[in-house]
Amino acid sequence: MVAAAAGRVTYTGTGIPGLGKLVVIKHDNGFITVYAHNRSILVKEQQSVARGQRIAELGASDAERPKLHFQIRKGAAAVDPLRYLPAL
Numbered sequence: 001m002v003a004a005a006a007g008r009v010t011y012t013g014t015g016i017p018g019l020g021k022l023v024v025i026k027h028d029n030g031f032i033t034v035y036a037h038n039r040s041i042l043v044k045e046q047q048s049v050a051r052g053q054r055i056a057e058l059g060a061s062d063a064e065r066p067k068l069h070f071q072i073r074k075g076a077a078a079v080d081p082l083r084y085l086p087a088l
Contacts, residue, residue, distance in 0.1 A: 001056040003049045004033050012041045020061025036069035037061055
């Protein structure tokens with residue numbers, strides 16, 4: 001798992017039921033990215049991360065099989081990630 005954009009890690013842990021091991025990154029432009037269901041977390045809270053930097057290993061914490069739960073949030077609201085991520 002890699003960071004979608006540069007920012008600062010604001011949360012790592014298991015405090016949100018159903019999301020397993022979680023990483024939350026705050027970005028300078030007011031966006032927040034959320035990466036859930038990780039097997040292991042490779043960053044610490046308050047750590048600065050670069051775009052593309054490894055932040056976690058994909059896993060199955062609090063899930064029946066390995067998967068990724070990814071969100072982009074603007075403030076408190078989740079937004080459609082397809083509007084912000086580059087086309088494949």
